[in-house]
Amino acid sequence: MTSNDVVPGRFDQNVIIMRHGDRRDNFDPTWVKTAARPWDPPLVDEGKARAYRVGLELRNSLGFPIHRVFVSPFLRCVETASEAVSALCSAGDGGVDQSNVKVSIEYGLCEMLNEAAIRPQCAPKDGKFPFNISELEAMLPAGTVDASAEKIYPEMPSWGEAVSASRSRYGHIIQALADKYPSENLLLVTHGEGVGTSVSTFMKDADVYEVNYCAYSHVRRTIDFDESGSHTSGTFQLLTVPHTTGIGFLTRSSLADGV
Known part of the structure; x- marks a missing residue:
């Protein structure tokens, strides 16, 4: 079911929030010395391979289709999305048909723009983080780009945003995108803090x-959709189990119980 094919009844909306793959500067420390954009590293080959494998996992194990993908404009995320979407759209026995998936870039999913996430010596001197959206869209699989999707965040956040503000942004963008596309399942490709925030937002006592x-x-x-097309939404529940999909977290209740 998509936004153009809403029928009365109940729909379980699923949202997957994924971190990018292995970034080059963490495997080749010398890369930043000559990089024109040292704050925007690409993936290493293993990062691309990992992203493709996870895309296949999502295609074959979730049991529901991904209708839309939203991705941070940082190169490592766009390359991750390209590989994951290629896997989602691949033919395979037992998988869910993903041939109509659409992909859009969303500034609200970007990295935390502060020194906790970006080394000061790598950040742009003027505090501006420019992206050529057309060039980034060209990296995505042919036929998947939806350039018409209106961004929730039309501009990048300001450099120096507090960690708490970044976490609020991640929580807001997840909810806002889900609310904008209530009849679609989403994959959001973002950064580590965004994934961690998705856990702590929807499981209040979780420590990631x-x-x-x-x-x-x-x-x-x-x-729940009625005959007029209006809908009422339930509350998101976290289905992730610690360590099964690469996230380590504990709940304060489990700590209290000695688990």
Whole structure:
């Protein structure tokens, strides 16, 4: 079911929030010395391979289609989305047909723009993080780009945003995109803090301590559509189990119980 094919009844909306793959500067420290954009590293080959494998996992194991993909404009995320979407759209026995998936770039999914995430010596001197959206869209699989999708965040956040503000942004963008496309399942490709925030936002007593490359969380809610096309939405529930998809977290209740 898509936004153009809403019928009365109940729909379980699923949102997958995924971290990018293995970034080059963490495997080749000398790369930043000559990079024109040292704050925007690409993936290494293993990062691309990992993203493709996770895309296949999502295609074959979720049991529902991904209708839309939204991605941070940072190169490592766009390359991750390209590989994951290629896998989603691939033919395969037992998989869910993903041939109509649409992809859009969303500034609200970008990296935390502060020194906790970006080394000061790598950040642009003027605090501006420019992206050529047309060039980034050209990296995505042919026929998948939806350039008409209106961004929730029309501009990049300002350099120096507080960590707390970044986490609020991640929580807001997940909810806002889900609310904008209530009859569609979404894949959001973002950064480690965004994935961690998705866990702590929808499981209030969770403490996240690890988010691996290409780790992903899964949240779900029930949407009820009436005959007029109006809908009422339930509350998102986190379905992710610690360590099964690359995220390490504990709940304060489990700690209290000695688990």
